[in-house]
Each structure stands twice: as C-alpha cells, then as structure tokens.
Amino acid sequence: MIATTNLTKNLDSAFERRFLYKIEFEKPEVETRKAIWRSLIIGLSGKTPSLEDMIKFCDEESLGKEALKRIGFIR
Numbered sequence: 478m479i480a481t482t483n484l485t486k487n488l489d490s491a492f493e494r495r496f497l498y499k500i501e502f503e504k505p506e507v508e509t510r511k512a513i514w515r516s517l518i519i520g521l522s523g524k525t526p527s528l529e530d531m532i533k534f535c536d537e538e539s540l541g542k543e544a545l546k547r548i549g550f551i552r
Contacts, residue, residue, distance in 0.1 A: 480496070482488070493499075505513070518526055518534075526534070 485493075518531075522530055522534075
C-alpha cells in the first residue's frame with residue numbers, strides 16, 4: 478500500500494508503525510512550483526489562459542464553494 482499525507486504530525490504511532498518505508502518530500506522552491514503550474518495550465522485550458530480563466534480555475538477548486546464530502550461510513 479502507498480499512502481500520502483501532509484499531516485504526518487496527526488498520525489498516531491500505532492498506525493505509523495505499520496509502514497515499512499517512509500519517504501519525506503520537501504516542498505519545492507517557488508521557482509519550481511511556478512514551473513510546475515506553467516507546465517500544467519496550458520493542458521487544462523488548451524490555450525494560454527487569461528487572468529479571468531485563472532480566477533475561474535481557482536474558484537472551481539475552492540473547498541468553500543461546495544459542501545465538504547465526508548469520507549467514511551454513512552449513518
């Protein structure tokens with residue numbers, strides 16, 4: 478099993494012991510993050526996006542715009 482998280486401090490020790498290998502990836506530098514975004518944005522819109530397109534992309538990804546989906550059992 479492969480699992481990912483950015484909240485390692487929230488894992489309890491019993492759960493964490495079940496993983497044989499743990500690999501920590503450092504957050505990329507600002508220039509690297511910019512390059513990643515630039516390489517992906519054109520693929521998202523098929524054209525060079527305008528500022529309005531970028532705002533729309535961000536609004537569509539916002540968690541506050543829709544109810545949060547729960548993970549787990551439904552009661």
